[in-house]
Amino acid sequence: MKALKGTRRRGFVLTPVGLKRLQDAILAVEMAENNGIRLTLDELGDRMNVSSKTLSRLWSLDTGVDQKTLKLCFSTFNLELRNEDYAILSEPNNTETSDALSLNLDTEEVNSSESLSVDSFVNEQPDQLENLWSYPDGPVPLDSPFYIERPPIEELVYHEVHQPGCVIRIRSPKQMGKTSLVLRLLAFAQKQGYSTVNLNCYQIDSDCLTDLNKLLRNFCWQIATELGIDPNLNDIWDEEVGCKLSCSLYLQSYLLKQIQSPVVLVLNEVDRFFEYPHIASEFFALLRSWCESARQNINWQKLKLVVVYSTEDYATLDINRSPFNIGLPIRLSEFTQQQVEYLAQRHGLDWSSGKESAQLMSLVGGHPALIRIALYYICSGVITLEDLMQEVLDNGGIYRYILWRQWAKLQETPSLAKIYEKVVTTQESISLDPIEAYKLESMGLICFEGDRILPRCQLYRAYFAKQLSAIV
Template identity: 75%
Template structure:
């Protein structure tokens, strides 16, 4: 019997599960093949099983992220979609108790699923692996890293942009106020595009010199130079730029006949903070018209079909644009919403908090709504600094609390513009529907300070109403004093 036990122990196999990176790679490849071979329709579980030569039961084990499969099976699944299985795509489970070697990888990507290993409770997960979690708990400032477990998908947005980016000559428009997750989404879109072999060019429009934004020729040459440099192509602007035919036509020919012609793969061009150009109407009119023309010409031009354009901005257009020359009414529009109650609960769980009763979720959301950045700041302080939810709420209302640096940044921006100060005084003070100067309203929306409820303009959350009503009470007095002196 002892020998039988030894034999059983020695032949017991260790299972493996997909990591977050592995699941992302496989899902991206499946999405791409669905688009190409199945008219964009999802493969059924049976279809996937036939393609991978595995049973649907095995697929369910694979998708669960907490039940091991053997390495040969995982290789079959990846090979079916022309992928090579990499070491970072999977991690090892000890089959006897399903204890994972790298437990921080077990969390599901699906916002509808909140599962850990059946033998690993939330409490023990945090207790036993506190060091690993501490490494993940950096202050939430800026985009969510690709390998972070704290990214929250907002279905069907991710799937929509992945499907669209493989369309020849496509345009994707992503709009949301600041700190709502635009950059985090773009990072994932670019990672997906690179998996397809596409070449990314990620430009920030705010980084362009002011001198370029008053001269169209300088602007377009700078724009083309940046794209060429990002693609690793010698710009050779002087050799490929003809002043006699005009800078817009030169720019189009440079893009089509020089840059895109050299690229065997599609180029994903991301234009971040494009609403910065709204402050330069002459540049905006001409440049936006040019973007629109590339989209329209891509229907016939094979080189322009390689261009996949992603336009990222914070607010609606407030410059006057010819509707037939605007790039803001074409392509796939994406607008990032705030987190739902379920998504906040899910993110809290990712931080090791058991907020399943939703009382805590409702308390936090009553203060900051579903604002992604403000939710993550609260969870960071509760998990890493030992702050209670009650302390977060009380101190935030009293003096800004954990949000004071966030609020000071907005306050500094408001103080630079007396028109914005006056407009926001009206917003936080009024309980009735108000109308604002459209440009002021757009700027406040781009900052994320207001939201629309039907035709009403409201502060984005109660935190903003409470804090800025107190701060702007002083500003209102100073503003009226200045008016009297004038």
């Protein structure tokens, strides 16, 4: 097909499906030829015979490359390019060209545009429609185009999980993306052939949190079940030697001995233990002992521990018995303005001027969940950014349900509400009891700026100042 006047050769973009296939193939090469060490863009470019700048465009999912480049990148890793691996950028003012385009890879010329439009994404990827327009509540699915990496976090955790007996500590307030990161870490580990166990501490019965023996038996039962092994607790557990030693021997000599592959054990929401200081002290000391045993015991080296929590350990824990001061610490930050603009592009919005992103961030900062909710409503055509800003300031607008939930939590603890009232109504720095500060931070209501304690964002300051002034 002859080139149409005014078109360019850079018009193919990877879909999330294509990006995943290509990155999986790259990962396999890194494991086989590079001891699992990630290849840099320059190293990948040398292999593919393309520039690192071209690769950056390819990874972006919104800037087109030509057909030859796309084929070359896939063939370098022995992959055949499929229809579901790519989409074609559309140019709104060139309908003749758009109509002439075909998904056939023999197409010589395609259009380019500054960003991938929502219509183009939907037309080329109907199976992505549900993912594209689902309300952003909960973790970002693995195949979603809306997951935004926050370098170097992903690379750090992928590298660390290769280390024998490693510990990774992921800490951030709620709705910052901890679970989304954990999903990707678990997927990465499974691709390495590791076994994975993902436990949520809020699924543990309350009576287990007042009885260490019950807790550890419950803990071992869940791990064995997740690994597909008969728990066989009654035959192996020996309470005469104590529940902590029984638990350690059970994991080391029964579970880990049977598993040939490393085991990635994720403990989500360990904050729950902090409300039970005695149990927390004993349980975390046990975790610490396993980490130390991994330095000399081959079976313990198979265990890779990932601890996920929203606050620091405000229970009174001996620093020498706590797992919260060892291993790789990961703290998820808010989105930068550039990342907000990039996410807007993935929603089909052109916020490249920086005006719109700055306007939204003046209200909610770079809070991932609040940013994504705003983009969802704007792209759905429910509201404009200008109207959104006004409604939010008037009555909470699209965030009213989130604000109501936070408000309900505050009302459950009047003393905490009174403290937060001081935070949102005081412009100067104030001092808070560390435990109360950590509780407010775990709810995502405050942030620390040096020694200063501030409301998490202007939305929270405006809304809660109004609500709290009426009752405090």
